[in-house]
Amino acid sequence: MTALSYVSDEADSAWATYLAQVERVLPYLGDLTRWADTLRHPKRALIVDIPLEMDDGSVRHFEGYRVQHNLSRGPGKGGVRFHPDVTLEEVMALSAWMTIKSAVLNLPFGGAKGGVRVDPRELSIKELERLTRRYTSEIGNIIGPQQDIPAPDVGTNAQVMAWMMDTYSMNVGATTTGVVTGKPVHLGGSLGRVKATGRGVFVTGMAAAQRIGLEVKACRVAVQGFGNVGSVSAELFYQRGAKIVAIQDHSGSLYREEGIDIPALLTWQREHGSIAGFTQAENIRHEAFWLKSFDILIPAALEGQITEARASALSCKLVLEGANGPTLPAADDILRKRQITVVPDVICNAGGVTVSYFEWVQDFSSFFWTEEEINQRLDSIMNDALIAVWNKAESLNVTLRTAAYAVACERILMARKDRGLYP
Incomplete structure (x- = not known):
């Protein structure tokens, strides 16, 4: 199903699951199937080495990733996962699901994801900060408010996002709150994001x-x-x-x-x-x-x-x-x-990326909404998306998953088609 040399042949891997979901939607995409390989190939995958001085003076190395699956509809958007089982293949799949998720909600984002193979529970708070800052510096050349916006995921939280935002800001020489979402509210985070x-x-x-x-x-x-x-x-x-x-x-x-x-x-x-x-x-x-x-x-x-x-x-x-x-x-x-x-x-589970979108918008304008406004906007977008997908499922006589992919892939591949290939 894929010619990518760096993925496994395991049928139940996350990437294989994603590819199988894409295959199921192809019969419903019409002429846009010409562009379907776009969905099977991540745009960019970065592997970084993270050397970390531990509190006892020893040095350990951790492997980190940032994958941008598709940027046809906007900058990459997706969380950063700190977990001992993180792999490149898993991060690829998660970034691809973010592409679909952003499109089915009609948010102006592409899909991205990051991760570090580490158990954060085994690190002290200072070790965790040093790991986060080095990882941010290593991926800093491909992230940014108009390029790729990380967010919290498994094993990360608002504090990790604050360190990422500060590190990126120090490296570019200006406070850049919009480089991540899921930050503490007092640093440009959005009310309602945690839940x-x-x-x-x-x-x-x-x-x-x-x-x-x-x-x-x-x-x-x-x-x-x-x-x-x-x-x-x-x-x-x-x-x-x-x-x-x-x-x-x-x-x-x-x-x-x-x-x-x-x-x-x-x-x-x-x-x-x-x-x-x-x-x-x-x-x-x-x-x-x-x-x-x-x-x-x-x-x-x-x-x-x-x-x-x-x-x-x-x-x-x-x-x-x-x-x-x-x-x-x-x-x-x-x-x-x-x-x-x-x-x-x-x-x-697209409520998180939806409120991340709200946070990104608020950071650009430096004008922030109340939690009641956030929840009202979130509920409206989620309900509208579900209704559109449900109606699509009934018209095609398919599952809600295949219908969601049909809605999302039409939007992604139309953007790919209209933008064309460069050069």
Whole structure:
């Protein structure tokens, strides 16, 4: 499917999943298929070495990446991931999903992504700062407010973005707040950014539930991944009256038939760093999580979590993809046959990039909106995108994922076609 020499042949890799999703949309692109190879080839992939002096005086080397998948519709946009399992191939896939995500939301961005293969929990705060600043300097020649705008992702946060912004600013000789999004509010960050991705999952989930006739107040919800995305979406569904019956993170899995007390769990997580040991729910085996009975599943962890076996065992009616690429293509087919509706990641978790767009716009104008204005604009954009994709799915008789790719790829390839090739 690809002639790229630096990707693996693994059928369930993130990049292979992305390519399979592209293949499925080709029959619906008409004359634009002439340009389809644009989608299969990242525009630019940078690998950098990050030497780091540790607090004990030793020097370690870490490998970092920044991939710009497509810039036809605007500057690159995508997070930076600090995780021990980061690879170039994973970052390529994540950047490609950002291309699709920005286009399906009709944001004026292309897709990009970055990462460093490191476990940030093993670094001191000073080591983490030095790592961030060196990584920023190494990729500094390809990022910028009109080139490529990083943001937080797994293992990074507002503080990391502040260090990135400061490093870039020092190197160019001027304070440049628009080089990253997801910054602290007092440094040009946007209100509403921290909860934006989880809020987007909730907004699209509510709209999808209404479309398929699910009453959320009567729903049982399972959340896989209880970080920023999973915890916020769980809290919002809990506030709307749904029962959150199962939760899983890296430390363990919880289940309570009557529903888990989310405010109590959030307090526990803040105090202990994970959900492990929470006493107000039953601790269950990792795989048992997927076998429990619930109406809505929110996979909000990492890629490739819904396998064929898990898709065959799921009891739910609706899957809301809070994570990027959580469902393998073969599992997608099983879910469709079982008439389980999937709201794909490229819409469902796009609240983060949408509010990042708001932040970028606010930084250019130095005029900032209230959180109420942010949430209203976010809800409107997310709902409009979901309606457009739902209508496309019905007209083509395809899944929401294929419909989302049809909408996005039309926009991306039309931009490629009209811009032409240079030279």
